[in-house]
Every structure is written in structure tokens, then in C-alpha cells.
Amino acid sequence: MTTTTRKLRLSVLDQSVSGVGRAQDEAIRNTVSMAEHCEALGYHRFWVSEHHALSTIVGTAPEILMAAIAARTKRIRIGSAGVMLPHYAPFKVAEQFRVLDALAPGRIDMGVGRAPGSDGRTAMLLNRDRNASDAFPQQVLELQAWACGEGVPQGHPGYGIAALPQSATAPTLWMLGSSAYGAQLAAHYGLPYAFAYFITDGQGAQQSLELYRQNFRPNAAGSSKPEATVCVWALAADTEEEAWHLFRSRERTRVDRLTGRFGPLLPPEEATREWNSAEQPHVDALRRDAMVGTAAQVGAKLRALAEELEVDExxxxxWTWDPAAQRRSFELLAEEFALG
Structure with a gap:
């Protein structure tokens, strides 16, 4: 395995995952508590996601979660991964993130994406404009202008209107994606870019990052040079055997999803079942590529990936059914990477 001398920053994306036998509201409180824990461990960022009408992931309002986290942390960067912008008016999103920046000055990452984060019916309830995603590039421009305090240009209906409160700092806009589309848009607008490696199991990561770097255009309102990260699913435990045992909950959820079955995470003891002939190849690939094991084993895989993709973060x-196992995984990786 490749050894790297690259200084690697670690951050966290918590998706407020629900578990069988646990109340859904407990998952929200666990996310806030986990943010405090990760700050103490030395992680660089703590991001939260947006999903709707999905019983597995119950974090529906990242901006509200971020406010709670801002009130209970002092150093760690806080972000959305992400706000699904086609559901909303960019001006309102800009206002929300201006307020967040007032609560945690200079610590707010405003990650946005185009995916619905839901099924078609739910997406319609969030925004009845079925073509909203077609306006995504324009929405990003408007959001950046208002959130950064510059305002939209003359001739725009919103010219002269500011998103308040104004301050000396501003949120940092990130483009999220799992395909070449997001990479190209981030490059064109000069934005930091986060590739959702965990969604595609790595497929397209190398190509998207290359597209982003090759086509990046510096932007005074964005970044002067490319800044990229990848979001990766990983689980560490005190022993390799324990890590693979805990992984069963995630494995079952991923395989069930192939046939449209969604639900809270099962305890690992209840997650094992017989795989059919169509499912077994998926299970084999999932286990072959999974970043699961001891801290040293997971750390080696993360370092090799960072070297391969040329990322510094x-x-x-x-995901674990027991929040204590999730906390322990972050503790072990913090020790492995000497984050504290």
C-alpha cells in the first residue's frame, strides 16, 4: 500500500442516522453531541446533511442543526453537506447562513447540492416547480452574491437588496457533487469542491477531481486556487473483528436499498441475513472496498486514497447502530492521525 507524507486533515459528515429501537429525535441530539466530541478530538470541520421523508436519515434541516452546533462549539468549522438548493429561494438561504455566520463568525461552510435528497413526491412538496434544478447554476450565483455580501448586479430583480445581517466575515460556499456536473460547475465558479465518494463507492472520483482542477477559474468571491475534498465512509474499532461486526448494520442497509427497502439501522446482531445470487456480488464488492478495521488499517487506506486523489483533507x-461505537471510531482515527 502506498505510503504518503502528505499532511492530512480529517473532518466529519454526520447524517443523523436513525436506529431500530431508538427514537428519531435522539439521532438529532446525538449529532449535536458528536459535533462537540469531534471538536474536542481536533477534527477540522463538522458537516451535516439534508434528507427528506427517509426513515434511515432524519436530518431534514441542516441550518437548524448548525445553529445548535454553533452554540455549543468554539473552534471547529460547521457546514452543510448540503443544502439542496433547488428546493429553496437563494435569498432565503443566504439570510439563514448570514445568521449562522453571525453566531459562529468565520466558521461556516455553506455546502450546496442539486440532488433532491428525497423521492419525487417529497421534492414536489418542498418546491412545486418541477424544473427548479434547471436553474441551479443561476441559483448558485445568486446565493454566492448575497451570502458574501456583494449583492446581485444591476438589472436583477433583487438589485440593491442585501441579505442580513452584514458582518466582517461570510460563509464559505462549497459545491457538492458525485458526478462531473458538480465538478465543472465548481471549477467554472471558482468554488471549493467536495466529491461524495461514499455515494458512488469511489466511481468517478478521479475523473471529477481532474476536471475540477484542470478547469478551475480563480474567483475573487470564491477561491484563488482549487480546493477539494472527498467524503468517505469509514469505521474503526479496537479490533478488526469488532469493526467488521459493527459494519453489518451498514452492509444490510446498503444491500436492502438495492430493492428499495429503507429503514432505521439494525443492531449488528440482527443485521445478518442470507444474500441471494443478485446481492452477493454487491456484498463482496462492498466488503472489498470498505474502509473498515483497526485505526491503523483504516488510517492506511485513508492515506493511500488521499495520495491517489491528491487531496489534503x-x-x-x-454509521453505527450504537452511537458509542461511532464516537469510539472517531476517537481512534483522531489518535491515528494525531489530530489533538
Whole structure:
């Protein structure tokens, strides 16, 4: 395995995952508590996601979660991964993130994406304009202008209107994606870019990052040079055997999803079942590529990936039925990477 001398920053994406036998509201409180824990461990960022009408992931309002986290942390960067912009008016999103920046000056990452984060019916309830995603590039421009305090240009209906409160700092706009589309848009607008490696199991990551770097255009309102990260699913435990045992919950959820079955995470003891002939190849591939094991084993895989993709930061996502196992995984990786 490749050894790297690259200094690697670690961050966290927490998706407020629900578990069988646990109340959904407990998952929200666990996310806030986990943010405090990760700050104490030395992680660089703590991001939260947006999903709707999905019983597995119950974090529906990242901006509200971020406010709660801002009130209970002092150093760690706080972000959305992300706000699904086609559901909303860019001006309102800009106002929300201006307020967040007032609560945690200079610590707010405003990650946005185009995916619905839901099924078609739910997406319609969030925004009845079925063509909203077609306006995404224009929405990003408007959001950047208002959130950064510059305002939209003359001739725009919103010219002269500011998103308040104004301050000396501003949120940092990130483009999120799992395909070449997001990479190209981030490059064109000069924005930092986060590739959702955990969604595609790595497919398209190399190509998207290359597209982003090759086509990047510096932007005074964005970044002067390319800044990229990847969001990766990983789980560490005190022993390799324990890590693979804990992984069963995630494995079952991923395989069930192939046939449209969604639900809260099962305890690992209840997650094992017989795989059919169509499912087994998926299970084999999932286990072959999974970043699961001891801290040293997971750390080696993360370092090799960072070297391969030429990134200086990796955002880690960890699903476990027991929040204590998730906390322990972050503790072990913090020790492995000497974050504190």
C-alpha cells in the first residue's frame, strides 16, 4: 500500500442516522453531541446533511442543526453537506447562513447540492416547480452574491437588496457533487469542491477531481486556487473483528436499498441475513472496498486514497447502530492521525 507524507486533515459528515429501537429525535441530539466530541478530538470541520421523508436519515434541516452546533462549539468549522438548493429561494438561504455566520463568525461552510435528497413526491412538496434544478447554476450565483455580501448586479430583480445581517466575515460556499456536473460547475465558479465518494463507492472520483482542477477559474468571491475534498465512509474499532461486526448494520442497509427497502439501522446482531445470487456480488464488492478495521488499517487506506486523489483533507462518515461505537471510531482515527 502506498505510503504518503502528505499532511492530512480529517473532518466529519454526520447524517443523523436513525436506529431500530431508538427514537428519531435522539439521532438529532446525538449529532449535536458528536459535533462537540469531534471538536474536542481536533477534527477540522463538522458537516451535516439534508434528507427528506427517509426513515434511515432524519436530518431534514441542516441550518437548524448548525445553529445548535454553533452554540455549543468554539473552534471547529460547521457546514452543510448540503443544502439542496433547488428546493429553496437563494435569498432565503443566504439570510439563514448570514445568521449562522453571525453566531459562529468565520466558521461556516455553506455546502450546496442539486440532488433532491428525497423521492419525487417529497421534492414536489418542498418546491412545486418541477424544473427548479434547471436553474441551479443561476441559483448558485445568486446565493454566492448575497451570502458574501456583494449583492446581485444591476438589472436583477433583487438589485440593491442585501441579505442580513452584514458582518466582517461570510460563509464559505462549497459545491457538492458525485458526478462531473458538480465538478465543472465548481471549477467554472471558482468554488471549493467536495466529491461524495461514499455515494458512488469511489466511481468517478478521479475523473471529477481532474476536471475540477484542470478547469478551475480563480474567483475573487470564491477561491484563488482549487480546493477539494472527498467524503468517505469509514469505521474503526479496537479490533478488526469488532469493526467488521459493527459494519453489518451498514452492509444490510446498503444491500436492502438495492430493492428499495429503507429503514432505521439494525443492531449488528440482527443485521445478518442470507444474500441471494443478485446481492452477493454487491456484498463482496462492498466488503472489498470498505474502509473498515483497526485505526491503523483504516488510517492506511485513508492515506493511500488521499495520495491517489491528491487531496489534503478527507471528510469521514460513520454509521453505527450504537452511537458509542461511532464516537469510539472517531476517537481512534483522531489518535491515528494525531489530530489533538
Amino acid at each position: 478527507i471528510v469521514v462518515i460513520t
